[in-house]
Amino acid sequence: MSTERFQLTEMRYIKRIVVGNDNPQNIKTEAEIEEAMALVNRCLAGSPRGYILNTEKSFGLYNIGEHQVVLQYAVYNIGFARKPMYLD
Template sequence: MRFIKRIVVGNDNPKNLRTEAEVQEAMELVNRCLNSTPRGYILNVEKSFGLYNIGEHQVVLQYAVYHVGFARKPLFLDER
């Protein structure tokens, strides 16, 4: 592997919550990395969750981090 792309899917920062559209966009990027040319391979998946107190409310945030490896950097990642 010469290039590894790290993609966060979900909310990992309680101060900067991602919208549903941003989460869906990240998942579409993971799918594009795995299905287009050059084909990427999942090297690792980190799954995490956290309990946070925001004001009087307790919030649970979950996210997954995909590490996708490539033989060379795909051109479609430069477009972003």
């Protein structure tokens, strides 16, 4: 493992990735949630390597018709020294 640490001042690009359902009018499928999580993993393992700068976790209770729905999501803010080509 490298002893070199990243510097926050070197972060030139930040990608915000939402994993989960954040909009009750647009419910995401399991495949879309898995795709978002795969993107998070690629950002953390690929080249150039990204670093998690912040995570936001939230949930909401919504009444849709007669049903009560709980939506949960996490937002990952991943910083890069330069923008990866696969994010274009």
